[in-house]
Amino acid sequence: NAGVTQTPKFRVLKTxxxxxxxxxxxxxxxxxxxYRQDPGMGLRLIHxxxxxxxxxxxxxxxxxxxxxxKKQNFLLGLESAAPxxxxxxxxxxxxxSYGGYTFGSGTRLTVV
Amino acid sequence: xxxVKQNSPSLSVQEGxxxxxxxxxxxxxxxxxxxxxxxxxxxPTFLISISSIKDKNEDGRFTVFLNKSAKHLSLHxxxxxxxxxxxxxxxxxxGNDMRFGAGTRLTVKP
Numbered sequence: 001n002a003g004v005t006q007t008p009k010f011r012v013l014k015t016x017x018x019x020x021x022x023x024x025x026x027x028x029x030x031x032x033x034x035y036r037q038d039p040g041m042g043l044r045l046i047h048x049x050x051x052x053x054x055x056x057x058x059x060x061x062x063x064x065x066x067x068x069x070k071k072q073n074f075l076l077g078l079e080s081a082a083p084x085x086x087x088x089x090x091x092x093x094x095x096x097s098y099g100g101y102t103f104g105s106g107t108r109l110t111v112v
Numbered sequence: 113x114x115x116v117k118q119n120s121p122s123l124s125v126q127e128g129x130x131x132x133x134x135x136x137x138x139x140x141x142x143x144x145x146x147x148x149x150x151x152x153x154x155x156p157t158f159l160i161s162i163s164s165i166k167d168k169n170e171d172g173r174f175t176v177f178l179n180k181s182a183k184h185l186s187l188h189x190x191x192x193x194x195x196x197x198x199x200x201x202x203x204x205x206x207g208n209d210m211r212f213g214a215g216t217r218l219t220v221k222p
């Protein structure tokens with residue numbers, strides 16, 4: 001039972017480069033989320049999805065795009081990376097009926 | 113707009129003693145509060161929750177207290193164990209609007 005899997009686990013980007021972070025869940029959850037964690041800031045919601053083909057903005061969406069083409073996958077894209085996007089990114093999912101989130105183990109991204 | 117605040121970035125306690133982690137919130141709209149625990153290089157895992165219709169919820173060694181008049185909740189761990197050493201996040205909200213505090217790093221010394 002893998003739960004929520006994030007790839008890659010680590011990545012270093014140069015300013016202006018693009019990349020996609022992949023989140024996959026095998027629990028048939030409807031809802032999926034992307035958070036970033038920064039020192040002293042806790043977890044902040046970037047984007048979320050309430051179902052296949054739907055996405056919505058969270059608290060800090062600027063500079064990111066997302067797609068949910070398949071129910072089990074939620075992709076987070078950075079079109080032109082900036083040093084301010086250096087962070088640890090967490091994906092989470094939950095079912096419709098249960099309020100608790102299941103988190104992945106995170107992706108540590110450094111933009112230089 | 114930090115709607116959930118954990119003012120203590122770290123806490124150190126002796127094994128067997130009580131750990132008390134605190135959290136304050138600023139918006140009474142949200143009626144559900146949760147605590148998550150995070151080990152290094154892992155994602156947060158759900159620990160315990162409480163609804164605003166209650167003032168206490170207990171699960172084994174973990175108890176969460178909610179003081180609505182003070183807009184304050186706390187997590188008590190009794191007795192504390194070295195394996196409890198982790199970062200603890202409080203969160204409030206329900207559904208898709210979950211807001212997290214900055215976390216408190218708990219160290220339980222043997």
